[in-house]
Amino acid sequence: MSHKNDYNKAFLLHLSAFFGYIFPFGGVVAPLIIWEMKKRESDFLDQNGKEAINFNLSFLLYSFILGISIFPFAFRSIFSELHHFDLFGIVSMASFIGILAIVRFILIIVAATKANQGEVYKYPLTIKFIK
Numbered sequence: 001m002s003h004k005n006d007y008n009k010a011f012l013l014h015l016s017a018f019f020g021y022i023f024p025f026g027g028v029v030a031p032l033i034i035w036e037m038k039k040r041e042s043d044f045l046d047q048n049g050k051e052a053i054n055f056n057l058s059f060l061l062y063s064f065i066l067g068i069s070i071f072p073f074a075f076r077s078i079f080s081e082l083h084h085f086d087l088f089g090i091v092s093m094a095s096f097i098g099i100l101a102i103v104r105f106i107l108i109i110v111a112a113t114k115a116n117q118g119e120v121y122k123y124p125l126t127i128k129f130i131k
Contacts, residue, residue, distance in 0.1 A: 003118065009038055010048040010115035017056050017108050027056045047120045050130045052111065055123035059104050066097045 013034045020027020035049025070093040111121035 003044075006042045006044045007116050007118050009034075009041075010045055011112045013038070013045070013048055014052050014108055014112035014115055014121075017052060017104075020056070025060070028053065028060060031056060044118075044120065048111075048115050051120060051123055051126070054129050055107070055111075055126045057129050058123075058125065058127045059100070061127070062100060063097060066093060066100065069093050 013031055016030035016034055017027045019030040023029070031049065031052040035045070035053060039046040039049055107123055111123060114121035
């Protein structure tokens with residue numbers, strides 16, 4: 001099998017994370033399925049698959065933590081004696097989630113481009129769930 005073919009498969013493996021915008025948990029499940037099917041074909045695909053899965057699992061964890069952090073602001077606005085809505089807290093946490101989504105989008109594109117050029121891209125701030 002040619003290296004260019006492996007590069008193309010790794011490219012698609014990284015881009016498969018965009019299924020997360022269509023299906024719940026698709027950003028983790030799609031790369032996991034592709035990696036599981038292709039990891040024995042080459043070490044390059046195995047390394048790219050691990051990086052993509054670890055990054056998407058890390059992103060899912062970070063998004064979950066930020067999403068949970070909105071609840072104290074919501075409860076505060078509901079149970080406050082002043083009966084005011086803490087819009088600033090909710091909007092600021094939602095902004096962090098939006099920024100994280102934009103950063104994720106950009107990093108997926110960068111990783112896919114690097115994979116298409118034959119490089120294994122190491123995503124920043126990634127927890128190594130799969131080693």
